[in-house]
Amino acid sequence: MAVNRSREEWKTYANVFDKFTINLLRKLSAQGYFEELESSIAMGKEANVFTASTKDDKKVIVKIYRLENCNFNKMLTYLKQDPRYINMRKNRRDIIFNWVQREYRNLLLAREVIKVPTPIAFKNNIIVMELIGDPIAPELRKAIPENPQAFLDQTLKNIKLLWDKGLVHGDLSAFNILNDSEYPVFIDFSQGTTTQSYDSKELLARDLKNLNSFFSKVDCSFDVKKEYEKVLK
16 A cells, blocks of 8 residues: 555655655555555646556546646736635745645536536645546547537536536636546636636636637537627526
């Protein structure tokens, strides 16, 4: 079990993460959230995403925000628009930790109305969540639906359901939607914000434009303005 792994074994991650993050991974492992990291499935600009095994032979996702090369100025720009984080402290680590907390909170809210990875735990710069699919569901950009129109219709419905729940994704694209057996699953909610945020309508419009840009390539374009107005009703 990972909780019993030696310090030498945990040094495997030393070329990827700082000491703070490695110690945090050990703590989360000791608390039973996962046994050990397994495969790297994504390396974004700000975070690394791994599958991890659990003690009951299941798998979860462990998303780790890098502390040293995150664009915390960009994070702060988005967080300042969110009324939930108006009074947060503005040092580098607190910005990153609030960014992770926001993703966790957004997932908890979103899962009440649409299909998203269930958030399991978060601590500082790490979030543990459900793995979608068996095998893992691919990103939409890598797995065009057999019925693109039906997939698009459900995706637009999800956007409306989120808005009515008080949330906008804010970074929706073919990278951040999984095709789980022909059903859309939204992921990467760190830029998600409440509909009360100053920039919520701007983010909604951007989400719809990004979506239309992708689906127009498979002959499923839609009227962005019409869908925007429909969501706001």
